[in-house]
Amino acid sequence: MTESEGKPTWQQIEIGAIITEPGSARQYQTGDWRTQRPTYVHERCIKCGLCSIYCPEGCIEPNEEGYFEADLFYCKGCGICARECWTKAINMVEEE
Amino acid sequence: MEKYAVFVPKLIKKKENFAPGHRACVGCAEALAVRQTFKALGRDVIVVNATGCMEVVATPLPHTSWCLPWIHTLFENAAAVASGVDSGLKALVRKGRRPDRKISVVAIGGDGATSDIGLQAISGALERWQDFLYVCFDNEAYMNTGIQRSSATPYGASTTTAPAGKKSIGQVTWKKDMPGIAAAHNIPYVATACPSYPFDLMDKVRKGALTPGPAYIHVLSVCPTGWRCAPELAIKVGRLAVETGVFPLYEVENGRYKLTIDVPQLRPVQDYLKLQGRFRHLSEETVKEIQDRVSKDYAKLKEKIECMQKQDR
Amino acid sequence: MTQRVGIEVSRAVAIAAKLANVDVVAAYPITPQTHIVEDLSEMVASGELDASYIPVESEHSAMSSCLGSVAVGARTFTATSSQGMELMHEVLYVASGMRLPVVMAVANRALSAPISIWGDHSDVMSVRDTGWIQIFVTNGQEAFDNILCAFRIGEDRRALLPVMIHLDGFQLTHVIEPIYLEEQGDVDRFLPRFEYPLPLDPDKPVTMGAFGPPDIYTEVKKAQDVVLTSSKEVILEAWKEFGDIFGRYYSPIQCYRCEGAKVLLMTMGSFSETAMSAVDAMRDDGHAVGLLNLRLWRPFPFAEIRQAVKDADVLVVFDRALSFGGPGGPVCSEVRSALYSLDKRPKVVGFVGGLGGRVVSIAGFREIIERGTRIASEGTEQEFEMFGVRE
Numbered sequence: 001m002t003e004s005e006g007k008p009t010w011q012q013i014e015i016g017a018i019i020t021e022p023g024s025a026r027q028y029q030t031g032d033w034r035t036q037r038p039t040y041v042h043e044r045c046i047k048c049g050l051c052s053i054y055c056p057e058g059c060i061e062p063n064e065e066g067y068f069e070a071d072l073f074y075c076k077g078c079g080i081c082a083r084e085c086w087t088k089a090i091n092m093v094e095e096e
Numbered sequence: 097m098e099k100y101a102v103f104v105p106k107l108i109k110k111k112e113n114f115a116p117g118h119r120a121c122v123g124c125a126e127a128l129a130v131r132q133t134f135k136a137l138g139r140d141v142i143v144v145n146a147t148g149c150m151e152v153v154a155t156p157l158p159h160t161s162w163c164l165p166w167i168h169t170l171f172e173n174a175a176a177v178a179s180g181v182d183s184g185l186k187a188l189v190r191k192g193r194r195p196d197r198k199i200s201v202v203a204i205g206g207d208g209a210t211s212d213i214g215l216q217a218i219s220g221a222l223e224r225w226q227d228f229l230y231v232c233f234d235n236e237a238y239m240n241t242g243i244q245r246s247s248a249t250p251y252g253a254s255t256t257t258a259p260a261g262k263k264s265i266g267q268v269t270w271k272k273d274m275p276g277i278a279a280a281h282n283i284p285y286v287a288t289a290c291p292s293y294p295f296d297l298m299d300k301v302r303k304g305a306l307t308p309g310p311a312y313i314h315v316l317s318v319c320p321t322g323w324r325c326a327p328e329l330a331i332k333v334g335r336l337a338v339e340t341g342v343f344p345l346y347e348v349e350n351g352r353y354k355l356t357i358d359v360p361q362l363r364p365v366q367d368y369l370k371l372q373g374r375f376r377h378l379s380e381e382t383v384k385e386i387q388d389r390v391s392k393d394y395a396k397l398k399e400k401i402e403c404m405q406k407q408d409r
Numbered sequence: 410m411t412q413r414v415g416i417e418v419s420r421a422v423a424i425a426a427k428l429a430n431v432d433v434v435a436a437y438p439i440t441p442q443t444h445i446v447e448d449l450s451e452m453v454a455s456g457e458l459d460a461s462y463i464p465v466e467s468e469h470s471a472m473s474s475c476l477g478s479v480a481v482g483a484r485t486f487t488a489t490s491s492q493g494m495e496l497m498h499e500v501l502y503v504a505s506g507m508r509l510p511v512v513m514a515v516a517n518r519a520l521s522a523p524i525s526i527w528g529d530h531s532d533v534m535s536v537r538d539t540g541w542i543q544i545f546v547t548n549g550q551e552a553f554d555n556i557l558c559a560f561r562i563g564e565d566r567r568a569l570l571p572v573m574i575h576l577d578g579f580q581l582t583h584v585i586e587p588i589y590l591e592e593q594g595d596v597d598r599f600l601p602r603f604e605y606p607l608p609l610d611p612d613k614p615v616t617m618g619a620f621g622p623p624d625i626y627t628e629v630k631k632a633q634d635v636v637l638t639s640s641k642e643v644i645l646e647a648w649k650e651f652g653d654i655f656g657r658y659y660s661p662i663q664c665y666r667c668e669g670a671k672v673l674l675m676t677m678g679s680f681s682e683t684a685m686s687a688v689d690a691m692r693d694d695g696h697a698v699g700l701l702n703l704r705l706w707r708p709f710p711f712a713e714i715r716q717a718v719k720d721a722d723v724l725v726v727f728d729r730a731l732s733f734g735g736p737g738g739p740v741c742s743e744v745r746s747a748l749y750s751l752d753k754r755p756k757v758v759g760f761v762g763g764l765g766g767r768v769v770s771i772a773g774f775r776e777i778i779e780r781g782t783r784i785a786s787e788g789t790e791q792e793f794e795m796f797g798v799r800e
């Protein structure tokens with residue numbers, strides 16, 4: 001889309017305003033809603049992946065070493081992962 | 097209990113069908129429930145969404161969190177739109193205009209869309225034996241419009257249209273038994289689920305979606321905003337709903353009831369209620385009233401199950 | 410050549426839908442639409458028509474199911490009337506807003522209260538602004554022909570809009586008329602297979618019916634209005650091609666004996682045939698009168714109307730619906746405003762009548778023309794007059 005101020009003109013609206021790019025919300029940063037952020041004690045992590053299945057954003061994935069970590073572009077800092085990690089490998093810290 | 101001892105990466109697909117970037121509140125377990133539901137299914141799915149939080153937070157133009165074909169039209173008609181999708185697909189396959197491959201039609205809606213305004217359309221679609229799965233994401237009020245009561249709001253909860261006050265405890269009616277209503281249509285599959293029990297939820301979703309004919313799943317979805325609980329407690333509160341017997345996890349397969357998560361010793365309901373601001377005003381007396389009702393309902397459910405098992409033997 | 414057969418108009422409508430080889434019919438019964446959907450269910454039951462018939466539990470669900478089936482690319486038909494159309498009201502806007510070309514036959518009927526099963530155009534006017542293409546038909550042949558045209562028009566890539574075919578309840582739906590029921594081969598030639606450009610398809614996932622924030626809603630509505638307005642070209646093209654194949658040509662307004670007419674009457678639907686007889690009688694008596702039969706209601710045919718009235722002194726518009734506490738008949742008030750900006754325009758006089766099945770005779774239309782002419786020259790305080798009401 002070529003847009004004035006990034007917004008489509010009426011001529012650029014798709015039929016019935018259908019969105020044709022699946023998952024385009026990935027462009028939208030929800031990370032800046034955050035007031036706290038998960039930090040990791042990798043020694044405690046057993047790479048079980050439970051945190052990832054409880055994250056409402058679906059933004060936790062294993063890094064190259066297999067440790068599960070949040071993508072801070074999306075992480076809203078809810079603290080669920082820290083709360084549900086059974087080995088206490090995650091701590092929430094205030095965003096500065 | 098849940099298969100905690102097993103490793104999640106081996107159990108579930110990596111692929112997300114509900115992408116991040118959605119605008120659900122911090123700690124929204126309804127968004128989580130939606131994500132888990134569609135992670136359970138593959139790509140051969142068509143989603144029909146009713147108006148409500150999930151539709152609004154996931155598709156503000158020009159963005160969508162959906163990686164599956166998805167349609168939203170109105171608040172009360174998801175089951176009817178899904179009927180059209182189902183019958184349309186069937187006709188096109190029959191006439192050789194679409195490949196003959198199983199596509200699961202999944203309609204989703206909130207408790208308002210399901211137990212209240214859309215009840216007729218759902219009943220119609222179940223009765224007509226449409227081949228689809230309906231999933232209700234029950235956060236126990238009309239959250240999208242600002243926490244108004246629904247018929248799924250529990251007794252004693254304070255909402256913006258049934259607020260607690262000097263003369264009221266808030267909601268003065270007991271939660272409508274929507275899974276019971278679905279089961280009364282004698283459809284092949286009905287279940288309750290909660291994202292605090294992800295593997296249970298995903299098993300049920302898979303079963304429901306693959307069942308020929310209609311299926312219904314009722315998912316308790318903790319809403320930190322409307323329930324006034326800490327966002328990080330969203331999973332715990334859901335778990336407590338199950339452990340106290342407030343929201344038992346069961347399935348009804350061809351009329352046969354079965355508890356999928358059995359809780360031999362129920363915890364006191366107060367453990368569940370006290371974490372939520374919407375119940376903060378409740379007197380000991382009301383809590384006791386709730387406790388009695390929950391114990392009775394749970395006992396009734398177990399009795400029903402035992403009775404059926406006896407018949408089977 | 411096909412033979413003309415005597416057949417109930419409802420049945421002809423159902424046969425047209427069958428010849429269009431519809432994939433899905435979702436409908437809920439309401440008098441006087443019932444014969445149409447009963448016939449279609451029978452055709453499905455007998456195997457004469459290979460379609461999914463969804464016996465929904467309400468009109469709201471009927472139209473909602475139609476949205477779902479069009480969204481997967483299935484050719485979809487429904488029919489309703491009156492209260493049924495009111496119940497599906499909010500869904501109608503979604504069909505056009507999402508550009509889902511459902512075709513619907515509307516057996517026009519009055520609205521409650523008091524409840525009436527008989528015909529008028531109250532239901533039509535209540536859905537005026539829903540964004541559908543709307544066509545009135547005058548007789549059974551037009552009903553049959555325009556059901557076929559509706560699929561061709563609505564499903565055209567340049568339109569992708571839902572279409573309503575309005576036929577008067579009982580006065581058309583329940584009468585037997587001689588109708589050419591065309592051959593399947595010719596219909597197939599006229600009506601290409603429906604291909605929705607962006608259907609719900611797991612191989613190419615789309616998001617349909619997303620949430621429209623304030624910074625985008627206006628653009629979506631502008632796009633929709635432009636499409637509906639410019640669909641007139643698609644309609645004219647379809648009618649032309651229909652005529653070339655079947656020999657019957659249609660136009661947005663049918664001008665009947667308008668040559669040299671100083672006084673014109675405008676009507677729509679089945680009443681136009683009665684009004685034509687009144688015009689014939691008056692012409693025989695030497696009066697320069699003519700009739701404008703309005704077929705295309707949406708998109709509104711501004712240019713055709715302006716052209717048709719340019720030499721007239723008086724235009725009498727007869728509506729079968731009433732905008733309570735307002736300007737009277739909806740068609741009259743739209744026509745009046747369409748002519749307002751012209752330097753030379755006829756005086757426009759409005760009548761409302763034929764409500765709830767009340768018949769207007771040939772003599773009645775003659776009276777309307779004569780009285781309208783008098784009002785035009787003498788002037789009146791009233792916005793409109795109610796015709797045939799006991800005082």
Ligand SMILES: Cc1ncc(C[n+]2csc(CCOP(=O)(O)OP(=O)(O)O)c2C)c(N)n1
Pocket residue numbers: 126147148149150171172205206207208209210235236237238239240241246
């Ligand atoms: C016919 C109609 N009535 C009312 C509304 C306003 N409305 C939109 S969403 C909603 C509440 C949704 O509640 P629920 O179904 O429980 O979903 P939630 O937002 O809680 O997930 C209401 C009342 C509407 N969109 N349409």
Ligand code: SF4
Pocket residue numbers: 044045046047048049050051052068084085086087088089090
């Ligand atoms: S839940 Fe804890 S132990 Fe398991 S993967 Fe996440 S951080 Fe590691």
Ligand code: SF4
Pocket residue numbers: 038054055056057058059060070071074075076077078079080081082
């Ligand atoms: S804090 Fe919440 S949003 Fe962030 S990674 Fe943990 S669970 Fe996900």
Ligand code: SF4
Pocket residue numbers: 119120121122123124125126127149153235239240318319320321322
């Ligand atoms: S109001 Fe509740 S259900 Fe809605 S997005 Fe927020 S947390 Fe989720």
Ligand SMILES: [Mg+2]
Pocket residue numbers: 206207208233234235236237238239
């Ligand atoms: Mg809700």
